[in-house]
Amino acid sequence: xxxxxxxxxxxxxxxxxxxxxxxxxxxxxxxxxxxxxxxxxxxxxxxxxxxxxxxxxxxxxxxxxxxxxxxxxxxxxxxxxxxxxxxxxxxxxxxxxxxxxxxxxxxxxxxxxxxxxxxxxxxxxxxxxxxxxxxxxxxxxxxxxxxxxxxxxxxxxxxxxxxxxxxxxxxxxxxxxxxxxxxxxxxxxxxxxxxxxxxxxxxxxxxxxxxxxxxxxxxxxxxxxxxxxxxxxxxxxxxxxxxxxxxxxxxxxxxxxxxxxxxxxxxxxxxxxxxxxxxxxxxxxxxxxxxxxxxxxxxxxxxxxxxxxxxxxxxxxxxxxxxxxxxxxxxxxxxxxxxxxxxxxxxxxxxxxxxxxxxxxxxxxxxxxxxxxxxxxxxxxxxxxxxxxxxxxxxxxxxxxxxxxxxxxxxxxx
Amino acid sequence: xxxxxxxxxxxxxxxxxxxxxxxxxxxxxxxxxxxxxxxxxxxxxxxxxxxxxxxxxxxxxxxxxxxxxxxxxxxxxxxxxxxxxxxxxxxxxxxxxxxxxxxxxxxxxxxxxxxxxxxxxxxxxxxxxxxxxxxxxxxxxxxxxxxxxxxxxxxxxxxxxxxxxxxxxxxxxxxxxxxxxxxxxxxxxxxxxxxxxxxxxxxxxxxxxxxxxxxxxxxxxxxxxxxxxxxxxxxxxxxxxxxxxxxxxxxxxxxxxxxxxxxxxxxxxxxxxxxxxxxxxxxxxxxxxxxxxxxxxxxxxxxxxxxxxxxxxxxxxxxxxxxxxxxxxxxxxxxxxxxxxxxxxxxxxxxxxxxxxxxxxxxxxxxxxxxxxxxxxxxxxxxxxxxxxxxxxxxxxxxxxxxxxxxxxxxxxx
Numbered sequence: 001x002x003x004x005x006x007x008x009x010x011x012x013x014x015x016x017x018x019x020x021x022x023x024x025x026x027x028x029x030x031x032x033x034x035x036x037x038x039x040x041x042x043x044x045x046x047x048x049x050x051x052x053x054x055x056x057x058x059x060x061x062x063x064x065x066x067x068x069x070x071x072x073x074x075x076x077x078x079x080x081x082x083x084x085x086x087x088x089x090x091x092x093x094x095x096x097x098x099x100x101x102x103x104x105x106x107x108x109x110x111x112x113x114x115x116x117x118x119x120x121x122x123x124x125x126x127x128x129x130x131x132x133x134x135x136x137x138x139x140x141x142x143x144x145x146x147x148x149x150x151x152x153x154x155x156x157x158x159x160x161x162x163x164x165x166x167x168x169x170x171x172x173x174x175x176x177x178x179x180x181x182x183x184x185x186x187x188x189x190x191x192x193x194x195x196x197x198x199x200x201x202x203x204x205x206x207x208x209x210x211x212x213x214x215x216x217x218x219x220x221x222x223x224x225x226x227x228x229x230x231x232x233x234x235x236x237x238x239x240x241x242x243x244x245x246x247x248x249x250x251x252x253x254x255x256x257x258x259x260x261x262x263x264x265x266x267x268x269x270x271x272x273x274x275x276x277x278x279x280x281x282x283x284x285x286x287x288x289x290x291x292x293x294x295x296x297x298x299x300x301x302x303x304x305x306x307x308x309x310x311x312x313x314x315x316x317x318x319x320x321x322x323x324x325x326x327x328x329x330x331x332x333x334x335x336x337x338x339x340x341x342x343x344x345x346x347x348x349x350x351x352x353x354x355x356x357x358x359x360x361x362x363x364x365x366x367x368x369x370x371x372x373x374x375x376x377x378x379x380x381x382x383x384x385x386x387x388x389x390x391x392x393x394x395x396x397x398x399x400x401x402x403x404x405x406x407x408x409x410x411x412x413x414x
Numbered sequence: 415x416x417x418x419x420x421x422x423x424x425x426x427x428x429x430x431x432x433x434x435x436x437x438x439x440x441x442x443x444x445x446x447x448x449x450x451x452x453x454x455x456x457x458x459x460x461x462x463x464x465x466x467x468x469x470x471x472x473x474x475x476x477x478x479x480x481x482x483x484x485x486x487x488x489x490x491x492x493x494x495x496x497x498x499x500x501x502x503x504x505x506x507x508x509x510x511x512x513x514x515x516x517x518x519x520x521x522x523x524x525x526x527x528x529x530x531x532x533x534x535x536x537x538x539x540x541x542x543x544x545x546x547x548x549x550x551x552x553x554x555x556x557x558x559x560x561x562x563x564x565x566x567x568x569x570x571x572x573x574x575x576x577x578x579x580x581x582x583x584x585x586x587x588x589x590x591x592x593x594x595x596x597x598x599x600x601x602x603x604x605x606x607x608x609x610x611x612x613x614x615x616x617x618x619x620x621x622x623x624x625x626x627x628x629x630x631x632x633x634x635x636x637x638x639x640x641x642x643x644x645x646x647x648x649x650x651x652x653x654x655x656x657x658x659x660x661x662x663x664x665x666x667x668x669x670x671x672x673x674x675x676x677x678x679x680x681x682x683x684x685x686x687x688x689x690x691x692x693x694x695x696x697x698x699x700x701x702x703x704x705x706x707x708x709x710x711x712x713x714x715x716x717x718x719x720x721x722x723x724x725x726x727x728x729x730x731x732x733x734x735x736x737x738x739x740x741x742x743x744x745x746x747x748x749x750x751x752x753x754x755x756x757x758x759x760x761x762x763x764x765x766x767x768x769x770x771x772x773x774x775x776x777x778x779x780x781x782x783x784x785x786x787x788x789x790x791x792x793x794x795x796x797x798x799x800x801x802x803x804x805x806x807x808x809x810x811x812x813x814x815x816x817x818x819x820x821x822x823x824x825x826x827x828x
């Protein structure tokens with residue numbers, strides 16, 4: 001193995017954090033579940049690079065777990081947001097930017113007749129469900145087993161602190177399994193309010209699956225037949241795969257779609273885009289938040305969406321993702337390892353075949369960190385427009401050395 | 415009545431908004447429920463002033479409904495946030511600022527042994543309830559009838575799109591009514607997880623009530639006796655009344671407190687501060703959000719809390735609130751109107767006595783707008799440190815003219 005990276009500052013910050021924050025760090029960015037070798041604290045981010053608290057530099061393939069789509073500190077995005085902030089960010093109502101952004105989303109997203117804004121992806125999924133229930137007057141919501149839709153009681157992956165009643169009206173089906181979807185639709189009967197599903201299957205620590213055309217078509221038809229709402233949770237994939245909505249290539253239009261993460265290139269924002277059929281439901285519910293009209297984040301979104309729409313940023317991201325996938329495949333083969341690379345190349349999941357306890361994945365990612373690339377052993381990764389071919393090539397050199405490291409350390413594959 | 419203010423831009427924006435946003439504007443900042451004369455869109459904010467989309471200037475007594483506590487565009491706060499943004503805002507984990515801010519809150523808030531961060535006030539109340547359930551292994555949560563704790567199904571003031579099960583484990587009591595609180599505690603029995611209450615009674619369109627000492631003491635004792643969590647919803651009042659927590663003057667310590675609004679002077683942030691007894695519960699739950707580690711908002715909070723702690727900002731805010739209350743009382747008496755001014759002077763509720771349909775309040779506020787002050791006819795208002803005596807005096811001249819206007823227009827009080 002190569003030398004360990006300096007981590008004294010990271011260790012000190014984690015010790016301090018543990019005295020004043022439960023577990024020191026909470027949620028999806030806590031690294032104690034993975035490891036070893038992951039820095040927990042960061043000091044700088046720019047383009048496709050992050051620097052940890054000790055100043056170690058990494059080519060970043062997590063992109064803040066999605067929000068970074070054009071590159072950290074994108075000058076045009078940040079300039080627009082800061083200029084708006086100089087005029088007005090929060091006040092006693094919205095600014096013109098809210099209207100402009102809603103108009104832009106309606107012009108951009110295939111199914112969108114209107115938009116609403118929030119702060120968290122969980123806000124967007126939760127409010128979408130509320131709108132669907134208001135629009136239909138029904139209660140049951142179908143969700144795919146294992147899909148992530150947020151971290152509040154009705155949808156959290158954990159049931160600690162959650163009551164049975166929080167999920168009383170959820171019915172589960174299996175993603176990409178038409179028969180199980182139809183069975184769930186039948187179970188809901190006259191009370192079916194919505195089918196909620198992620199844009200593709202991107203559950204943690206398992207192969208990703210693109211949606212099958214027949215599956216999306218069945219979901220759309222079930223909603224058309226029953227009057228239920230098809231809700232697309234595009235929080236993770238939205239504005240990274242296709243600016244028209246991640247199901248645009250399939251020709252499937254949801255009634256409601258939830259966005260967040262990359263919509264404003266890291267400025268905190270979420271959005272729901274809905275069609276005319278959902279308008280009355282959306283107009284009837286009460287939904288709000290103290291910072292939801294914040295105009296700086298909306299100005300950032302306006303520029304982000306415009307750039308994604310008008311430039312080849314998304315084509316470039318896909319090309320970089322493909323270059324990474326091909327390079328990683330070749331590198332793994334050189335060292336005798338078999339990878340499972342699944343999902344869209346822009347949001348790749350990389351698992352070692354048969355690596356059930358993640359021993360290989362963890363060792364490989366730890367080695368990769370030491371060679372200057374930040375990967376994730378069990379969650380999908382993200383590419384951004386700031387990744388250049390030279391970054392990918394440099395990352396592939398690092399990956400090659402990481403494979404060599406784990407081979408030398410005796411990590412073998414079944 | 416005096417001349418109407420120009421509003422062509424506001425009208426145009428609202429027309430455009432209605433084509434792409436349900437109702438044009440959603441939530442607490444939609445002005446269609448109040449009226450007439452309220453501008454809906456804003457173009458600028460600075461200090462204690464806001465400018466609407468048509469450029470009309472107002473001395474602002476809503477402070478963005480709370481977030482503005484030091485003055486819009488406070489140079490020191492914004493400079494710290496922007497400097498942090500230049501280093502790192504979001505990334506693959508927290509920055510040192512998260513640790514520093516948690517340390518500052520623990521040093522500042524009486525009951526706090528630890529802190530967690532979110533984006534919305536609703537996040538902070540929702541996660542607090544989840545922590546209380548995780549800590550106690552119980553389900554029932556006591557809430558005061560009519561109190562606002564957020565806008566998601568378990569607590570929304572609207573039941574449209576909400577199911578019965580969303581509120582299955584809530585039991586209501588009346589604020590400041592010890593007997594009703596005790597009855598609710600008895601009803602919950604062995605299943606009592608938490609008593610959740612706002613720092614004072616600040617329900618919409620009714621007199622505000624400070625908490626009675628005996629009531630807070632009863633709530634604290636009930637939680638001590640039963641092992642339940644006392645959750646203080648300090649989202650609206652926190653960091654405006656007392657930096658140690660809004661119950662500090664009463665000597666009552668909650669187990670968990672939820673903050674948001676003014677904690678970062680308008681930068682989007684929320685926080686939970688908890689005591690040692692709640693630590694294990696907080697460490698067990700899963701809670702997260704895409705932007706919750708955003709370091710710019712945390713840097714803003716660090717400066718905001720420090721200024722509130724180290725300067726006389728809060729004393730000044732209270733003095734300005736008292737000056738406003740005294741001035742408004744005198745002006746109303748001069749014109750023969752009887753007001754009900756209730757709650758803390760820093761967050762005043764101003765109602766006309768006997769004005770059940772708000773006809774007087776609406777007319778007065780509409781007149782006040784024309785004279786350059788932004789008041790609210792049925793929601794509590796907010797003072798910030800940027801309000802100067804000269805602003806209050808100028809506002810009182812406007813109020814005097816507004817009272818004269820409504821008197822001249824024939825508005826009389828029963």
